[in-house]
Amino acid sequence: MxxxxxxxxxxxxxxxxxxxxxxxxxxxxxxxxxxxxxxxxxxxxxxxxxxxxxxxxxxxxxxxxxxxxxxxxxxxxxxxxxxxxxxxxxxxxxxxxxxxxxxxxxxxxxxxxxxxxxxxxxxxxxxxxxxxxxxxxxxxxxxxxxxxxxxxxxxxxxxxxxxxxxxxxxxxxxxxxxxxxxxxxxxxxxxxxxxxxxxxxxxxxxxxxxxxxxxxxxxxxxxxxADEEKYVTFFTKDQLSGLPESFVKAAAKAAADNGKPGQYAVTNTRSSMDQFLTYSDNRALREKVWNTYYSRGDNADANDNNQNITNILHLRDERVKLLGHDTYADWRLQNRMAKNPQNAMALMEAVWPAALARVKEEVKDMQAIANASGAKITIAPWDYRYYAEKVRKKKYDLDSDEVKQYLELGNLTQAIFYTAGELFNFSFKPVPAGSVPVFHEDVKVWEVTDKTTGEHIGLWYLDPFARPGKRSGAWASQYRSFSTFDGKKTVLASNNSNFVKPAPGDPVLVSWDDATTFFHEFGHALHFLASNVKYPTLNSGVRDYTEFQSQLLERWLSTDKVINQFLKHHKTGQVMPASLVAKIKKAATFNQGFETTEFLASALMDLKYHTVPDPTGLDPDKFERETLAALKMPKEIVMRHRSPHFTHVFSGEGYAAGYYGYLWADVLTADAAEAFEEAPGGFYDREVAAKLVKYLFAPRNAMDPAEAYRLFRGRDAKIDALMRDRGFPVPAGQKAQKK
The missing domain is CATH 1.10.1370.40 (Neurolysin; domain 3)
Structure with a gap:
């Protein structure tokens, strides 16, 4: 920027x-x-x-x-x-x-x-x-x-x-x-x-x-x-039960890299934690890994963030009151699509009850399986992923590890390139090693050109693996954005992930969720690459809109053309069988109680923090507990990002009072996806794709986002598409059409 x-x-x-x-x-x-x-x-x-x-x-x-x-x-x-x-x-x-x-x-x-x-x-x-x-x-x-x-x-x-x-x-x-x-x-x-x-x-x-x-x-x-680097959970060979071979090999490498060869390690990142909690049969170790991950920044030591949160909230509040605003959220949302915190809260409150109701159903199913297996337990947060996976197998005969065998990173990379070619007419060609400088040996670079004219569009950098010193999660960024007012500037875009690096010679196999995130972040990169604006300021984003384009791109992962060409077994080369695809699609709304509730809890908490009339001296730990209790947060689930490590909101202001934006954007996403589903060519319909690029990607912030969406869809987006998409009841007064 x-x-x-x-x-x-x-x-x-x-x-x-x-x-x-x-x-x-x-x-x-x-x-x-x-x-x-x-x-x-x-x-x-x-x-x-x-x-x-x-x-x-x-x-x-x-x-x-x-x-x-x-x-x-x-x-x-x-x-x-x-x-x-x-x-x-x-x-x-x-x-x-x-x-x-x-x-x-x-x-x-x-x-x-x-x-x-x-x-x-x-x-x-x-x-x-x-x-x-x-x-x-x-x-x-x-x-x-x-x-x-x-x-x-x-x-x-x-x-x-x-x-x-x-x-x-x-x-x-x-x-x-x-x-x-x-x-x-x-x-x-x-x-x-x-x-x-x-x-x-x-x-x-x-x-x-x-x-x-x-x-x-x-x-x-x-x-x-510092907490992500400091707290690594080590375990031994007798504690491997339930873990997939690919994870075991990666865990052995992680332990060796951390100075403990012969042991195994769960690093304190979401990708590593998530896999371990999904598959490990060792409940005590699951609890330890869960506590280690969710207590980042909350260990009453030199890296504890609670006082930082209190000070941040107080100063933000004082600053916006200098400008005449009642709360930080009122100031922050004035130029967002939501316009004010009341509108943002109304959207979340429309979805929250359905999410809680679904969680009750999910927990009931999990507890039944635990009881049937003889486990004398009550489902706890460190059990949710583990027993959800067992429910998935029972209800849909769907094994997440089986799905992973078809999700190899190299093939997924070709899949996102194919999608970009079909929708944007982009072509990706590897840049020879050494011809473009990189900051780490893991980083690879591709040249992006127009498929028809051969015109140079830009470069795309990929930094895929977790390592010490790299922040967790996945993100996209730019080193140079497009503009023409002072000579044409082509784009330098990057995607950054934290996939667990495999043992030498082994494939990089990822979960369906991680593959979806890979498509998501590439959607941001396409937003950069597709830019067609004259002035740099027009490349800026509206936070509750900018996630829309990336969330929409997730939908192409499950299209037939991507599945049949790129989701191939890493050993046999066989395309993912139709029976497995059918199971994945049938289970598309599975675990939506968990997914929606853990996200919404963080989004609601963010807005609650930033609408407190006077946050002076606020105790984050107490506020988090009391707010979640008032919201009737299920005890089996924790916020996706607890307050002490909610970096979206407290290590800067990019998402402060704006984390709800993912849901706001998802309303647009679900509605736009139905536009493709209704088109003759489905997700590869040329006419709808052309409107997608023209109105939703190329303009960036050169026009009001609401107007841009209306030009694409012919109307405003409706929440009923989101509810259908998640398998939730459609609100009264909305047309409950079948997808």
């Missing part, structure tokens, strides 16, 4: 925003003499050949690529400090221009500002998300308040805001071309939301709060990462 775009979302750390879902990453050029003559001194300095590798212009093929092979941690702090100084010089050139503010002399140079810092931020993000070390975390802690100060110097620059406001006000009287009008609107709204119109005294307090928050976010995120 261009560094100015860091300001969207208030004090959210750039690193977290970059990592979570692939925020826009553009590399605008320095101001040209034609458009900003006053910027010449800064521009001249920007064009210098910097000694610091992290600031240098990207060279090489494909419009230039990051020099990941030359990254040196010693360079990062001086690069960031120099980059911030250069960016501020670009801003000074804009504010010192004595000509009346216009789009060309204010907005255009603002879009171009900060090129060198943008490059440095890319490397900063890689160290933070993919290759963190204790040494980097120390530097990160030092830089966080400096970055916050830098951001405040721009977001609260009175002269800059006056020029932007002047252009905005004029555009309300005499509209600009549509893309320019939208660009001005988004920039103006970002500044207004960041307190650019506050008094001098209020601005000073606002900046001080942001500075303090930046350090808290860094501390919170690093505490979670």
């Amino acid at each position: 261009s560094t100015k775009q860091v300001f969207a979302g208030s004090a959210s750390g750039f690193l977290v925003m970059l990592a979570m879902v692939g925020c826009t990453s553009s590399q605008p050029k320095q101001p040209s003499n034609a458009t900003a003559a006053a910027a010449a001194p800064a521009a001249t300095e920007m064009k210098q050949t910097f000694d610091n590798t992290l600031l240098k212009e990207w060279t090489g093929p494909y419009g230039g690529v990051p020099a990941f092979d030359k990254m040196n941690l010693a360079d990062i702090k001086p690069a960031m400090e120099k980059g911030m100084a250069l960016h501020l010089a670009d801003i000074d050139a804009i504010t010192n221009n004595t000509a009346a503010p216009t789009f060309e002399n204010t907005i255009v140079p603002y879009e171009k500002a900060g090129e060198a810092l943008s490059r440095a931020f890319i490397y900063y993000g890689i160290w933070g998300s993919n290759m963190s070390t204790p040494e980097f975390r120390k530097i990160q802690a030092e830089l966080a308040p400096q970055i916050s100060d830098f951001r405040s110097k721009i977001s609260q620059n009175t002269k800059l805001f006056q020029r932007i406001k002047a252009v905005y006000d004029q555009s309300q009287k005499t509209p600009l071309p549509a893309d320019q009008q939208r660009t001005v609107q988004l920039i103006y709204e970002d500044f207004a939301m960041e307190g650019a119109g506050l008094s001098t005294e209020a601005k000073q307090r606002y900046a001080a709060i942001n500075k303090e928050l930046s350090s808290l976010y860094t501390s919170y995120g690093n505490n979670v990462l």
Whole structure:
């Protein structure tokens, strides 16, 4: 993203925003003499050949690529400090221009500002998300308040805001071309939301709060990462019962990598934890692994995050009250699709009862199997995945490990390429090793071109495996976004996963859920690659909309064309049999009580935290327990992300008061999927696919998301599609059509 775009979302750390879902990453050029003559001194300095590798212009093929092979941690702090100084010089050139503010002399140079810092931020993000070390975390802690100060110097620059406001006000009287009008609107709204119109005294307090928050976010995120690295569960050969061979081999490698050869290890990541809890027959060990994972950031030690949460909530509340808002959620949602917390809460409350009812059914089925087997237990959270798998086998004769044998990562990669080719006309070709620098040997790169014309679209990087220093989960990010206003910029996009690395020579087999996530994150990458906007700001996202495109792409995993071509047994090469496919589709709504409830619990908790009238002194542990009890949270399930490790919300502001957005986007997803199902060509219907790209992917934020969806669908989305999709009762008044 261009560094100015860091300001969207208030004090959210750039690193977290970059990592979570692939925020826009553009590399605008320095101001040209034609458009900003006053910027010449800064521009001249920007064009210098910097000694610091992290600031240098990207060279090489494909419009230039990051020099990941030359990254040196010693360079990062001086690069960031120099980059911030250069960016501020670009801003000074804009504010010192004595000509009346216009789009060309204010907005255009603002879009171009900060090129060198943008490059440095890319490397900063890689160290933070993919290759963190204790040494980097120390530097990160030092830089966080400096970055916050830098951001405040721009977001609260009175002269800059006056020029932007002047252009905005004029555009309300005499509209600009549509893309320019939208660009001005988004920039103006970002500044207004960041307190650019506050008094001098209020601005000073606002900046001080942001500075303090930046350090808290860094501390919170690093505490979670430290617990993920620190707590590894080791076990021995006599404790392998129930575990699949592929997991056993990977666990042996993980133990050896952690200095205990001959033993086995469950690393403290979701992919590793999830597999172990699903298959291990050892209940005591399941409980230990479960507790280790769900207590990240909550161990009453140096990495405990509870006080961080209290401080974050207090400061967020104080900051938005400076702007005249009652709660943080009111401030945050004003430019989202939901518009206000009441609308977001109403959606979740419409789904929550159906999810709880389904959980009761699921627990009853699991308890019956446990009783029948002679296990004298009551289903607990560490039993849910294990007995759910047994119910799945009994009700649907579906074995998750059997399904995994057809989900090999290489084939899945070809499957997402095929989907991109059919929908977007993209072609993916491996880039020869060594021709494009990478930051780790596991990272592979592909060139993306138009299948028909051969036109270069961009590069796609894949970093698939878990390792120490890499944050857990899966995400997409960009190193460069598409724009044309200052010369065409092609896309550099990446996907990052945490698959368990297999023993040498073994295939990478993943679960159906992990395969779905792989498609999901690739949907973000396609959103980047399909961009067709002129100005960098238009690549920004609306949080409760930006998950829609990626959630929709998940649907292609289960299409016949993908299954028949790419879901092949890793040993025999045989395509997944029709009988197994039928079982998967029949069980499509299986365990939706668990899936929906663990997600909604986190989303509801997020919004509850951020609608407390005065969170001063709030006790997160007590608040979490009491809120869940009031919601009648089933004792057999825990929040997907408990408060002390809810990095979406507390290590930055990308999803703060906005985690509900996944559900909001899923309403759009289910409705859009039905548009394909109703079309003559199904999920590969050419006409619907063309509208998908034209209205839902290519425009990014160049038009209002609600209007974009109406252009695609011909109407607004309806919740009944979501309820049908999850096998829940359709709300009264909705048409209960059969899928």
